[in-house]
Amino acid sequence: MTRGVSAALALCLFTTGCVAGTSSGSAAPAADQPFEGEVEFWTINLKKNYSAYIEGLIADYHKQHPKVTLKWVDVPGQESATKLLAAVASGDVPDAVNITSLDLGRFAPSLKPLDDHFKPEELADFQANLVEPLKQDGKLYAVPWYNGGAPVAIYRKSVVTKAGFDEKAPPRTYDEALTLAEAVYDKTKVYGTNDIPGISAVNVLRYYGIELLSADGKSAAFNTDQAVRVLERFRKSYDQHGIAPGAVSKDVRNFPQTLENGQLAFSASTFAATLLNIQKNAPEVYKDLVVTEPVQTSTGGYLLSAQQAFAIPKASQHQKAAAEFIKFFTNGTNQLAFCKIVPIYPSTISSTKDPFFTGGGSDDPMVVARQVIVKGLAKLEYNPLGTGKDAELGELLAEEIRGFLSGTKSAEEALDAAEKRWNDALV
Numbered sequence: 001m002t003r004g005v006s007a008a009l010a011l012c013l014f015t016t017g018c019v020a021g022t023s024s025g026s027a028a029p030a031a032d033q034p035f036e037g038e039v040e041f042w043t044i045n046l047k048k049n050y051s052a053y054i055e056g057l058i059a060d061y062h063k064q065h066p067k068v069t070l071k072w073v074d075v076p077g078q079e080s081a082t083k084l085l086a087a088v089a090s091g092d093v094p095d096a097v098n099i100t101s102l103d104l105g106r107f108a109p110s111l112k113p114l115d116d117h118f119k120p121e122e123l124a125d126f127q128a129n130l131v132e133p134l135k136q137d138g139k140l141y142a143v144p145w146y147n148g149g150a151p152v153a154i155y156r157k158s159v160v161t162k163a164g165f166d167e168k169a170p171p172r173t174y175d176e177a178l179t180l181a182e183a184v185y186d187k188t189k190v191y192g193t194n195d196i197p198g199i200s201a202v203n204v205l206r207y208y209g210i211e212l213l214s215a216d217g218k219s220a221a222f223n224t225d226q227a228v229r230v231l232e233r234f235r236k237s238y239d240q241h242g243i244a245p246g247a248v249s250k251d252v253r254n255f256p257q258t259l260e261n262g263q264l265a266f267s268a269s270t271f272a273a274t275l276l277n278i279q280k281n282a283p284e285v286y287k288d289l290v291v292t293e294p295v296q297t298s299t300g301g302y303l304l305s306a307q308q309a310f311a312i313p314k315a316s317q318h319q320k321a322a323a324e325f326i327k328f329f330t331n332g333t334n335q336l337a338f339c340k341i342v343p344i345y346p347s348t349i350s351s352t353k354d355p356f357f358t359g360g361g362s363d364d365p366m367v368v369a370r371q372v373i374v375k376g377l378a379k380l381e382y383n384p385l386g387t388g389k390d391a392e393l394g395e396l397l398a399e400e401i402r403g404f405l406s407g408t409k410s411a412e413e414a415l416d417a418a419e420k421r422w423n424d425a426l427v
Helices: 047-064 077-090 101-110 128-134 157-163 174-188 201-207 225-239 273-281 283-287 319-329 332-339 365-377 390-405 411-426
Strands: 037-044 068-075 097-100 143-147 152-156 266-270 289-292 307-311
Touching (some): 037 097, 047 068, 047 319, 097 101, 101 128, 101 307, 128 143, 152 273, 174 225, 201 390, 225 411, 273 289, 283 289
Parallel strands (some): 037 068
Antiparallel strands (some): 143 307, 152 266
């Protein structure tokens, strides 16, 4: 156990697949010209809703590069990793793959470093903090595409103002958010928040600066005195109804108390897609919302759960053509167009300069949210556990925290159990 040692993190909206010129066997890549040959690209679950966007990109690229043939294949989401694994094993790989950052470490050995294809000036428009996590051992294995954006905080103004909430000075830490949540219930009998344990207990602990893994990544490191104190703070708020009773539900997509159904006061850190759901399902609640910057990490940033990126397999036969197509597919203009039709956020700085993101003069929650998110993109911190079992580990920890909040075990017992389960899983 590491208690006593000083302690010093959701999936994007959807996952897409890959872009590629297919090849077979293990022969060395052809020295093809950048704008010649076939480039086959795969996406995941995009064709049903985003065919017009993808087909528009294909048409534009064909006009610019008539010697390139593009073939689009759409792959079901649940098959994406399996399909790529099979392609790598057979040698019949795509030339470029749209891969989630959560899978990058898993596939890196089969990917081609991109430093020869993407010069510094060609990476200059990407947010540097989104490029850096895609490097391993100093080599770039993927370039960013889109992400779920920086989080935002969403408050029901008519409720939280009764507890002294000031939208110009919203909570900056989870402790401050819990204090507000308790005051809200005391004044209004409306539950405060579902944020803890909520979607990611792992991320909440990281917001307190608690390290989760040992330096070698082989054992849990969160079982500390600080973590005990944090959990006990959670429990105090849960007992006082600052944390809603339904927050201990394992079904995080269907909490009993929500902003939509009027039984929750706020979320101190969530994503803009939440606003779209409220706007559609509870328009009267939507009119009552105020959006601000969310709570921050101990270093003043915001945690990014994952991002989408493009990579090129080593066995690709058309690496130059694939690289050039990726540059087109992920450029600022095309990312901006995509962001206008689906609530995602760009990795390119130029996209964020458009009035779509910067336009003011409106208090509409979604408009305000876009401005808050763009302001926060440069503060995003992406630090995955990188175990290949990140989702499993996160659920194991959340399960123990739910048990603790429900009163079935102490904080020490919950952390001891979570530590053992992590260490068993990491073997």
